[in-house]
Amino acid sequence: MRQWVQAASALLQNAYWAFPWTRTIYQGPLKKFCTPGLNCYSCPAAVLACPLGTLQHFLAGWRPALRWGTYRLGFYVFGFLAAVGLLGGRAACGWLCPFGFLQEGLHRIPSPKFRVPRILGGLRYAVLAVFAVGLPLFLTGPLGYGEPWFCRAICPAGTLEAGGLFFLMPALQEQIGLWLWIKIGLLVGVVGWAVVAYRPYCRTLCPLGAIYGMLNRWSLLRVDHDPDRCIECGRCVEACRVGLDPRREPDRAACLRCLTCATQACPTGALTAAVGPRRLERRTPCAPPSTPGS
Amino acid sequence: MRWMWWTGLGLAGAAVALGWYLGEATQVLMNAATVCLSCMGIG
The missing domain is CATH 3.30.70.20 (Alpha-Beta Plaits)
Structure with a gap:
């Protein structure tokens, strides 16, 4: 039954199938709401917002928000993540995340299978602390804005899902640079690893899983x-x-x-x-x- | 100790409501409704 729930979740989170004709991403009101799983909101078909991207955007804008007195510090996404974690813990990973579902599909490909060393599980906390929180918050430009560094440098789901835009918007192809090649390399590595190990990205790198996992005990x-x-x-x-x-x-x-x-x-x-x-x-x-x- | 769990969920709900009141949901829409170049490793 879980596979059916995962498939339905992936389809519902990516239900904007008009993009080949509109040649742009969905921009309707549903994107006010976050999805529980990792699903890039620059995916042409995505109808909901990625909570991890949203978290980074708010952290990247903390200093201007404080300076200008808007106080939009991300209460919305912090509360959302806490609520999802308190209700289901990592059930969002196991049942709803499209990228986890993809990795499970890759793992069905016949091949030698290997364990993921348990010690690598700690990496996801480092990724969360450095790329999803620290760099967006502290590595700021002249105007005080940071950048969503996890999206920019790591997120394989973003590379896979948003990569379709390079075909829809040829102008973007001229801007391909080092970070994209790094991300493509990471994506290829994660895809290959997922064939021989069970959901390696979720277990070693995913900052969203790190957040929900910390709440497993209380879910x-x-x-x-x-x-x-x-x-x-x-x-x-x-x-x-x-x-x-x-x-x-x-x-x-x-x-x-x-x-x-x-x-x-x-x-x-x-x-x-x-x-x-x-x-x-x-x-x-x-x-x-x-x-x-x- | 169940009251702690309910307190946590209540605080989470209050944070969502406060964020919505401050206009954060609209900001989420604005962030998410444009092509995020960072998401593609460019920009």
């Missing part, structure tokens, strides 16, 4: 483990595509909330997909067993 949608029902068969570990042990780390930031472990792998119902604010007090250590006679 409304969660995976619960009942140790009394668990027979330690390990099927959930085999089924987890991102290399987690769902019995012991159901809330890790790497979990994409695909729910495969709970809905397909677990034979005893020890792992369940649950909805509701987590009772954080359950995390407190158990009381020691009482001794006879005490």
Whole structure:
């Protein structure tokens, strides 16, 4: 079922199919709203705004916003990201992100398959801190505006989706420079890596996944483990595509909330997909067993 | 501790509403409705 949801999400987020005739991107009111996943708003077919691009645009304009007293500091996108993360954690990655869906499709291509080293997962926090927050905020021009550096230097989804504009707007072809070639190289690398590893971009580079992953622990949608029902068969570990042990780390930031472990792998119902604010007090250590006679 | 989760969601909703009031949604539209040259690695 998840693949159908992903396909429908990708189509709905990119539903402007008039672009071959209009030769421009969608500019209607739906673009006031962000999509939960990574979907470049310069994609000719995109009807919603990318939350990561939006975040960078606001951060890049912080200084002028403060100087001119508009105070448009990105409350809208900060609140949106927090709400999506609190509701589903990385479910937006696992169920709604078109670029994640694309990588899953690439991974179906028959080839030798490799694991993604777990240590590389920390890279996405560095990308978030440097390219999505730090550089847009601090590397500013004479007027005080920064630039969306993650979009400019890294985003493979942007390269893939916005790249179509080079064919629709030939004037753009004259402006191709170093950054585009760097981005094309990254895109080729990510596409090749996705063939041999499961969703490597999401697990190592995506700053949006880093934001949602930090909220996995508190998300409304969660995976619960009942140790009394668990027979330690390990099927959930085999089924987890991102290399987690769902019995012991159901809330890790790497979990994409695909729910495969709970809905397909677990034979005893020890792992369940649950909805509701987590009772954080359950995390407190158990009381020691009482001794006879005490 | 569930009140913390509801507080978080309430704050997130309030931030969205404040942003909308300040005109940020319109700014999102303006940013997103033009071809973002940075998104294509140029500009």
